Amino acid sequence: MRGLWFWAVAVLLVVGGTLGTRALDNDFFFYAGYVVLQFVVLATAWNILGGFTGYVNFGSAAFFAVGAYTAIALDKALSLPLPALILAAGAASGLIGLGTGYLTLRLRGIFFAISTLALAVVLETLVINWDYVGGATGSYIIPPDEVFFFDNFVEALFSLMLLLAVAAVAVARWITRSRIGRGLAAIRDDELAAECMGVPTLKLKLISTTISGAMMGIAGAPYPFYVTYVDPASAFNLFYAVNAIAMPMIGGTTSWLGPVIGALLLGSLQQWATVSISSELNLLLVGVMLVAFVILAPQGIVGLARRFLDGRRRL
């Protein structure tokens, strides 16, 4: 997508979406929309480390939850405004991404992946034992009654998440077109060769984990205000980890567009499914789709579309 087109669509979406909240009265749309947009951020974040760099993160829930709990802790302690909470959450998650990466990125990709699982387990245990944020029983957040410009707080959160989603995609797109992105792609294709070509593989991998982690934390920061009740079981839920992997792999991992398509498609499907079928069946479908796509369509939907378009061009 040419730069101008991209930014035009981006601005249109954000402005249109924000103004549109006044036009639409159906709150369900905003509740569901928030979740889908949240997954756009999570899927995009995961893909920066997964699709762009080739390192699998199984613990996306950990980074998401760190963002959520940082917001809770700082809200309780200092009553900071939401934008400040978001920045703090991003910083906290980014730091954790950096730390995990520093400890494990010198090893094979599989050990990094397992460490992310380890991280999720350890962090969840820490939070369960941390009474200040409610421990295992969780904590309540009271969102404000009145909000500037919007009819209610959900619409404000929706617009906020819309802005964050567009920003996340813009960052991903910037990465793919930058020198860093080319270096990450080289690492993904053949890390040893990349190192021998002068690519500082460890440094770039650390940048990738930090950005990815920070983005996931940012996605998690508004979550407590959205659900109003947060407990470790819901924040650290495997559901986030699976979706963060399934959406980019189904959408397509090599471009910034894949996670967006995967999140919009799978996210909307799940929102529809939660009202029609059981939540377990919903989860089962995610797992089955992930496995099916990984086996049958490894390039994802974007890959399928490319092959289709290439085929037509030859005719």
Place this chain on the structure above:
Amino acid sequence: MSRPILECQGISKRFGGFTALDTVAVEVAEGERLGLIGPNGSGKTTLINCISGALPCDGGRILFQGEDVTRIAGYRRTRLGIARSFQIPKPFRSMSVLENVAIPLEYAGRGGGDVADEAREILRTMGMDGLADSNAGSLTQIELRKLELARAMAARPALLISDEAMAGLSGNEVDEILDILMRVNAGGVAIIMIEHIMRAVMRFSERVVVLDAGRKIAEGAPEAIQSNPDVERAYLGE
């Protein structure tokens, strides 16, 4: 003779209980063409892995242009001027040939001009500019070998290590690669050539080093090496 561009002093490398390199000492002068030969498993690839930084060595020092690079990361050594090609080509399969060459140019080539133009120029010297936009995963064997060399050259090295670039190629293709390496050397780049194709190594090298079972067993002019009984014994066995 001026100071050597590369000095390997007493390089040792062990894998568990297996000694792959045992206090190997090799020197390369600026602009020199050095052949590195030895039977399979003698440690040639391990040695260049240690020189390029892909493997840490267990003992010894590596000096490049007078600087001790023994503990320096691989990517920094490439930026200092050591480049290598891989025995089994390792192209970046999601990228085009041009993009493959652009990576080392951007990250190690130290050039000031337009990356795409410089990359095309390098491909032109290899006779590959027609393939610039082809996907790197779709190349033939000789094209892959040439891409390996093109990428190594894009790093603008002072020392190029070619690891069996001609293995498995036809007679004409071997000559093609030989020509490329000669041209590269004419530009002032020192070259270490690892090969099993004897006629190529002997024609190409000014000096030959022979490894066997991790040790250097002979060193000298090509003719001397060819008539060296120790070398013959190493290849043919007792």
Place this chain on the structure above:
Amino acid sequence: MFTADLLLNAVVAGVLLGGFYAAAAIGLTIAFGQLDVVNIAHPAFIVSGSFCAYFLNDAYGIDPILVGVLLTPVYFAVGVALYSVYYTSFERHGEESLRGLAFFFGIMFIVEVLLIMSFGVDYRLVDTAYIGESIKLGFIGLPYRLLVPFAVSLAMAGAIYLFLSRTFTGRAILAVSQDRLALRLMGADPVRVKQVAFGLALATTAVAGALLIVIGPVEPSIGRLYIGRVFAIVVLGGMTSISGTIVAALILGVVESLVGTLYGPSWAPAVAFGFLLVTLAVRPAGLFGR
């Protein structure tokens, strides 16, 4: 206060538990250590084995460990099938890393959700004649629910060790992890051998699952606590060595038991991951690796 007999009991319990951990990890030593297949769904299959044992024990009163043993052919077949899919889709093309991991992650997830859909999220347990009883040696208690799995685990590990070192197929499995060409020259098909190996790895989960539910109650997502443990054990044990796995498992069991006694049980899973990280940082070849 932490008296000697409290700590000693913790150590003994740790040893017994460690024996079970060896049974849980041994399949992964084969799959991951020897075949280099990153099956993170391994613990999920163990849990499925637990639920099979629960179901048949609850419905027909069959001893759970017997169920585990009887189900090994079924799990073997599933393992062969799973590896065939993995090989055809990923390994053959050399694209194991990202896709292979995502594949097994998806499988793990599917197994867990299917268990939740079939059995719900509550803890299940089995009841046999020996659970609840224990032997007393002075002040040391040896509960049967730990002792019996310990014995069965060591028996299974011993059987696998003999199989790998004495039979042709077993030695072929050890060979395939080191030199595929040599294997071809021996007249064996590497893919076939790997299928058998992976099938064997998964067959162990049937027995390990049964042992797990004898030790304590099981719920569908408990497998996640074991991912760290089994990988830590395989790495610490040197990846390919069966005896290494056993020793590493015993060490982990004892340390976990002591940490749990001194600092509380919620920290036990973190111990395993701590082991893994430290091993990888300090001595990646593990205790018995080359």
